[in-house]
Amino acid sequence: MHDLLFKGRVVTPHAVLDDGWIAVDGGRISRLGQNEAPPARHVEDHGDALILPGAIDAQVHSRSQKGQEDFVWSTRAAAAGGVTTIADMPYDDGFLVCTADALRQKAQEAGAQARIDYALWGTIAPDDGPAHIPAMAQAGACGFKFSTFGTDPVRFPRIPPDLLAACFEAVARTGLIAGVHNEDDELVRARIAAVARAGITDWRAHGLSRPALAETLAMAQIYETAAGTGCSAHVVHCSVARGYALCEAYRRQGFDTTVEACIHYLVLDEEHDVARLGGRAKINPPVRPRAEVEGLWHHLAAGNVTIVSTDHVSWSLARKSDPDMLRNASGVPGLDMLYPLLLTELSRRDLSPTHASRLLAENPARLFRLAAGKGGLAPGRDADITVARRETWRYDPAASDNVLTDWSPYAGRELDWRIAGTWLRGRQVFDGRTVLAEPGTGRFITPEQPSGVR
Template structure:
């Protein structure tokens, strides 16, 4: 009888089935998967009974440093408590975005000192003249490149001109990595906001009214046509409207390699949350009408959405409360890396809307495959022993004051949730025991992107 470093028992959510079995782990990797219990022994054994053992969740859209008070320590602790074993940190850091090699190297060094789960890093480019950094960033391990057609900040989060987007796409295509975009039409939005401000229409719902669906769909259309001509792998982040998915399906049929994500707020909230919570529910793109949310769910059930992400944006009260009388003054974004797993489980598996296997594909397998992260996203031999354990029967109340993130504001505060993360394991080590974070900063690893291997083999 084989002896392992760790044996994990429970309802294993495998690639194509749920099996009551056990996993043998050695040196941080899955060495065997048994579809029965009691056949494996380990130096450490964890029996989770009827709880689901999912592959560790992968959140491809997290902002650790848009609010520099957050950082890797708080975010990775929040991730561990939410069953997120790997996340991708966005490049729009304050004070300096990750748009050149030296900044990227500094961030990797900080990550290795502070992370408590595994982390991939996005790269980006400057507004103009920055495409020469794409190959160096890819070779240094950027997981993908994020750009925007909307200008949040001319330096930190700029709108990239079309000519630069085309240059960037051609270079990114040569690396084999993904070009991802925040897709909103800057000109239309800026004009509408100016009109609304002039008319003193600054109530919460004005945030949605100044970002109508056409501002998303028109931006996505342009990017997919650019991807058609450059051959790049395109990813559309935080899709908020079902018509965007209709257009993505059309361009997929035309041969464009385009994937997409939506975020948990677009599935679980609608514009009425802006009326009720004001700045707490403000994010970009905005929350949509109830019938449009239903359309997103239809696409999710049909398999047209590749993954669900949090777009974790950890703003404090000082960034949100200033918009109570004028919604345009408030920062955009919600915290989410700690709550996306249980909230989505509650709204899907617990209610019979998705199977555990479908849930695992959206939350783990698809992000790993879209962004080409080997050894992550599945419970399979040779893969990292990354697991998120959810007790499907446990009911609890979400409390924003207990978030490990520095952001303590959520429109989901007080929500009753069925399904609780009771254990999180990264590379065979418990990082969250259901109550406390059990590792120290520096346990987490930097996970380099796929272009590093290409570079090493001389193919890039």
């Protein structure tokens, strides 16, 4: 007699099990199968709905604007979107997570607020070099984030090539990943100046100031640095098809290179959405033309996309409404929309929902060295489960109690899938309407692979 049984169409990384079931005991998956199900004390029968693994969102910014969102809201939105673990970025407003003490402090503060599980990225302050990387790994960092572009000299600094190589060497010794924001600093600054000289301030300014070449130049540097240091290198977002081809080429040569597609690059385009939304669709790197979006889908179908994330940040609308495009903050919210958007696009393109299982759960768990307890639906892993039902609906963030902001680049979008429920370690945290988990429910998740393995 199992504690809990889920019934429905079970989506593993490689197959959809019609008339499937998942047995849960003590908050972990015991076994799964098809057809005749074993007995359980409580049965969740979801008919022909999809039973999916809880998503792991690899790129979340819960504290980018001081006094705005924080973990109490980001993890609320996550639970409503079928996300059961977030990996939060280290560039908090006024608090760079660049030492072990800072990481431990953030983990403690997040623990009092989080409604779902959370992992934490670390980074460096350029003046410190890689000195604090080993201690941050010991403190539980899930990876280390760097940038080839300097958004802010203190909060989001550029890491120049020599220092990046030294950091990669240090990260390689921990056995974790180095994740990098991929835009060439010199090229972008030159193009920003050119846009200013031309007097272009409308929606076109952003794409013109950050061309596709800025991404691929930076990615070549990142992957060559990985090849020269033996580090696992992850590009944290790529909006151009050429970048995925670069990553695949390095993988074929035997290097541990990975690449991430944020959901906005898969569903928004420049000529329709950025032109309509202006600053609300300003994201770094930029949302690209529709032809580039289709190129990304080609790579996703071919297996060249490692993971999909949101790069979620809930800026207040005041930070996204300047008529001068380049004066707006960069980034958009999306945690509650990750699964509905991806499942909708997959089904409309006749692609299997198994892609979602791999891209949102199995592969992120492997990337962060969490696969023993997190990831796809498999015996021994946490019973982090999302149920999605087929339903046509339009997204209205202003009508939702689960998100902080009343704006979204996806507002008014028609979707084909809706989250009917989310479970964290076998406990329901969202019932399809209301987030049930209280702050403090989530746990700090750390890599199973110990530091110092190489």
